[in-house]
Amino acid sequence: EIVLTQSPGTLSLSPGERATLSCRASQGVSSSYLAWYQQKPGQAPRLLIYGASSRATGIPDRFSGSGSGTDFTLTISRLEPEDFAVYYCQQYGSSPSFTFGPGTKVDIK
Amino acid sequence: EVQLVQSGAEVKKPGESLKISCEGSGYSFTNYWIVWVRQMSGKGLEWMGIIYPGDSDTRYSPSFQGQVTISADKSISTAYLQWSSLEASDTAIYYCARLSVPYALTTPIDYWGQGTLVTVSS
Numbered sequence: 194e195i196v197l198t199q200s201p202g203t204l205s206l207s208p209g210e211r212a213t214l215s216c217r218a219s220q221g222v223s224s225s226y227l228a229w230y231q232q233k234p235g236q237a238p239r240l241l242i243y244g245a246s247s248r249a250t251g252i253p254d255r256f257s258g259s260g261s262g263t264d265f266t267l268t269i270s271r272l273e274p275e276d277f278a279v280y281y282c283q284q285y286g287s288s289p290s291f292t293f294g295p296g297t298k299v300d301i302k
Numbered sequence: 303e304v305q306l307v308q309s310g311a312e313v314k315k316p317g318e319s320l321k322i323s324c325e326g327s328g329y330s331f332t333n334y335w336i337v338w339v340r341q342m343s344g345k346g347l348e349w350m351g352i353i354y355p356g357d358s359d360t361r362y363s364p365s366f367q368g369q370v371t372i373s374a375d376k377s378i379s380t381a382y383l384q385w386s387s388l389e390a391s392d393t394a395i396y397y398c399a400r401l402s403v404p405y406a407l408t409t410p411i412d413y414w415g416q417g418t419l420v421t422v423s424s
Contacts, residue, residue: 194364223408224408226408226410228410228411230347230411232347237397237399237414237415237416237417238347238397238414239414240402240410240411240412243402243409243410249410249412281346281347283347283410283411285401285407285408285409285410286408288407288408289352289361289407290349290363291337291349291352291411292349293346293348293349294346295346296346296347
């Protein structure tokens, strides 16, 4: 089963700054079947990015995804107050397996 | 509007059985895979298993195979997650969620239930 590693574990930034989150897979992710989710306290996760770089419906364009193979990145160009949350990557290409990374917490500096 | 509505919080004792539910509405329930995800307190997301309500084809994560049973009743658009004998370590929030493309397994999750908190304590 593919194992996902996310770094850093915690990212402390100020509103307006750029956030760069990394997700690394233990083996290649088929056809870039890699998604990113945002989770706020007390809420279910929300899909941000799928196919490594496609934004889900309604997601602001300050969120972007990139990467392929084993290395993927989620970038938030300018942090808004509502962006402080935990972010998970997930692979969904090695069916049926939907492993998640351990998450990166983006908190206010 | 697509909705997944889960049953309410449960408090159980070790050794007891439990079945929680997830009712889908606003879409063709039989055509989309439903996945169950565990989140222990302060921890990350773990996929447990997945079911296709149209024919009840079910697959389990190796970590949860034999520990839980996933089922569905398409006549009432409801999926289930059940335990025959709970342990304290089953204490967690359990989410049901829908894969985003009909019939397909290699798709991300687009809709989530609100979560069901299961507490197992003597």
